[in-house]
Amino acid sequence: MKNFISVKDIPSLQYALDVAFDVKENPFAYQHLGKNKTMVLIFFNSSLRTRLSTQKAAMNMGMNTMVLNVNEDGWQLESDLGVVMDGDKPEHLLEAIPVIGQYCDVIGVRSFARFQNKEDDYSEKIISQFVEYAGVPVVSMEGATRHPLQSYADLVTIEEFKQKERPKVVLTWAPHPRALPQAVANSFVEWMRETDYELVVTHPEGYELAPDFIGNVKVEYNQKKAFEEADFIYAKNWASYSSYGQILSKDLSWTVNEEKMALTNNAKFMHCLPVRRNVVVTDGVIDSKNSIVVPQAANREVTAQAVLKMILEEL
Amino acid sequence: MKNFISVKDIPSLQYALDVAFDVKENPFAYQHLGKNKTMVLIFFNSSLRTRLSTQKAAMNMGMNTMVLNVNEDGWQLESDLGVVMDGDKPEHLLEAIPVIGQYCDVIGVRSFARFQNKEDDYSEKIISQFVEYAGVPVVSMEGATRHPLQSYADLVTIEEFKQKERPKVVLTWAPHPRALPQAVANSFVEWMRETDYELVVTHPEGYELAPDFIGNVKVEYNQKKAFEEADFIYAKNWASYSSYGQILSKDLSWTVNEEKMALTNNAKFMHCLPVRRNVVVTDGVIDSKNSIVVPQAANREVTAQAVLKMILEEL
């Protein structure tokens, strides 16, 4: 594997699962692959889980790590071409990226949707430049449109907790005070579409995901109906795609609560975290024994390590 | 040792001293204990000595380290229960803590008194939640009411520099432009009470430490009288406990100066640092040969390593 940007980068879903379960079992067995190799983790946006889990994964592999918080440790980077750079930004990605690539063997990069320009976001303007200019493999630690390390961990978690071969998995929109990117939802759907699970997406009207991501997945606008017989409830807020970046609803009747969970097939509750308690989900649900958000987060380390193993094996 | 929050967590003072002197002599002898083990250091408040000394101690033990500056690298964390999280804080400690615990083997956490609510501070609201939810050992890198790594280093330093079996140790309040927590003073008294040293605390009226900490230790309101025949002068500012978090005095007549040091038994001068020169202590005293603030700070690495050794041995 050269880069890890979307589900299309893995050889196959089954192979990815095999590697993940192997590194979970044997986290320190592959340090020869990472010896004297360095990963730089670049954050255009702040991070807790992604930073710690990816850094831990790299250390499990025997790698050295360096973390760079752009706009904090470093500086503002220009990303537009042909600009006369006499403003705030002292450096262009065209220099910064290949230079960083000289100091490491793998780059991880996080760059969220900015909601200023749908075209910029959906072309993955920042991550695409990293892939083009880094000269070393690039791992998305969440781009503008996808969060593949999260979705890969979601898949591993469902595989670990599923009680039947083909579980019903429901992605439900939930309210939130801020406008959040579609990356987690897009990416979750993209990965689930590669499985043979029964996938249902539920959200208020106006929150339809981008056509390329949702494809022909079933959308059910009645949340309660969607929950019926579900084995997994995956809650997530996202801002509107059609009214790009807008909050169309903060309707708390979409909060995942005990009453709705009672409609399911004793479903497990999932969320990528961080989660707004009593807005996205009630204390009762997230504190219940069916909540698997912590083991789900723990699998972020596992899949980050699996990705690094697949990359290091081909260096 | 499971957690390190107060002097009560160590098996015995003598054992703690033995371990400290051993790791000081042999800093790299125990790396097998830390191999493939990771410590996450979480700072709700900024740090220089504590961060560097604890990280260095962990590396001496062969551990990997990851540093998280909450409110900077990460984000604001909610700590109240039952809140509808529609405000500034996107994540609750109830998720953040166990998730961080999944990515490491030991957590170090620094969370100062906020002086907003005495009950919150003196119940160690933040560190207590870490102990309860982390799932891995927790080391206090200074809580709201105690700074045990500092006090342990203070003890080691006094043992190294004492000229008699039972030295007279004086903790003196000193003026400061800001309202500082009582943690260092509380914790110093708590540790000294476990020794057979002669301990005297001196401060202006209104600066009495919390009853649980001061116990029946001698308080002398006349600073000069307290200094007589002292072998160690430990200076520190703290805000009032009774008038909680208030500055009652900035009286520079409490500054530790050469004239007062002349009253002592050629006492060593100690301070946890950072120190305000010519406010807490004069240049003349801190620059004198009797000032041991640098070796005292150096012992922060030693005791942090001793704590990690005791914890790792029981993992």
Place this chain on the structure above:
Amino acid sequence: MKNFISVKDIPSLQYALDVAFDVKENPFAYQHLGKNKTMVLIFFNSSLRTRLSTQKAAMNMGMNTMVLNVNEDGWQLESDLGVVMDGDKPEHLLEAIPVIGQYCDVIGVRSFARFQNKEDDYSEKIISQFVEYAGVPVVSMEGATRHPLQSYADLVTIEEFKQKERPKVVLTWAPHPRALPQAVANSFVEWMRETDYELVVTHPEGYELAPDFIGNVKVEYNQKKAFEEADFIYAKNWASYSSYGQILSKDLSWTVNEEKMALTNNAKFMHCLPVRRNVVVTDGVIDSKNSIVVPQAANREVTAQAVLKMILEEL
């Protein structure tokens, strides 16, 4: 080598080149020298290349590293002597430096010119205190007046790309929206003066470098004339030394462009980065095949490692 502050600290230019080319060839061959050794990197000013390249160099040597961003991770440090510290700065360099020195084996420090006081800057007030009080070797990661790791990398780069024994090297001032320190220019001249290259410096009137640095190096005020037959064009902005810290010109006729590069002997284009495109240099020049800014930046890791090797060998 004890400290690395200027070209005067290296045994000889030839030895420095030999060490650099050796560690470039064998980056992981000297990890026994760095085992259980720690480098603290202290940044009073932000950094991308310097931080990553120096940290990488230290890791290549098998060292542990800790990064401290003063004014961010830590706190404001007082540097004046005799001050009554009742203001913003809670700690003095007189304590901070020796304490940091207790937790590591080598200190790297970056502290730019502040342009408030020429005397403070040109006496290297901050770095000089580190050298005096650290108790361990100090590596300048850019001081107020010099950037020796950069100049050393510049030298290595010229040696790698030169087509003749004694190339003509031109340092040209270029416009910039901000007032930048003279450190890179000073230091470049200082190192080039140790070679037998033909060195020419070109800049508008009023931008003369400090006499100690420029010495008797040829200054040519006609930029185009300076470029004639040049083998290397090194572009850099700096603020005025005589009108200390002032911007006297933003004249875009000094921008390095294709027309001027055509006057040279097919010269390579160099810049220390970060660079303002279409202000300091046109896209056409920096994107041309003659631009060697990326390999030049890559050599920052090489020379930082060479410096650490020379220091560690004498610890």
